[in-house]
Amino acid sequence: MEPGPALAWLLLLSLLADCLKAAQSRDFTVKDIIYLHPSTTPYPGGFKCFTCEKAADNYECNRWAPDIYCPRETRYCYTQHTMEVTGNSISVTKRCVPLEDCLSTGCRDSEHEGHKVCTSCCEGNICNLPLPRNETEATFATTSPINQTNGHPHCMSVIVSCLWVWLGLTL
Secondary structure, rough: OOHHHHHHHHHHHHHHHHHHHHHOOOOHHHHHHHHHHOOOOOOOOOOOOEEEEEOOOOHHHHHHHOOOOOOOOEEEEEEEEEOOOOOEEEEEEEEEEEHHOOOOOOOEEEEOOEEEEEEEEOOOOOOOOOOOOOOOOOOOOOOOOOOOOOOOOOHHHHHHHHHHHHHOOOO
């Protein structure tokens, strides 16, 4: 057997072993705990956000926010803060939202009497406690990547490449 195909086989078997090991790993994770001990959330990964519609300020919003879980189709907590030039609050809106509602966070000047509107989103249970007051605070904060993929796509691409080499094919 020539060294090229033998090397390709060795690489292929090594990568297969690594991929299987990564996929079959039995390290105990938080996901395992959730699976074994269901929580009292209405669905796995359930979370809450402070919710209010046009409250006078952050205190009024958070004080009277209903203590309910967000709908399953949402993933983030949203906050929109409208304020005067001096920084005094005019209105606060907080709610549970899907990803699409979080793609334009930041601050902008309102056309209404020189007001400023800052919008932020966060991922996590009741993470929207504070108000965004400037560009630094008006962000989209996530705890996990937005584009998640399952499995190990790098393993598959390397395996296919090794097969190409082993079969003597060229692109």
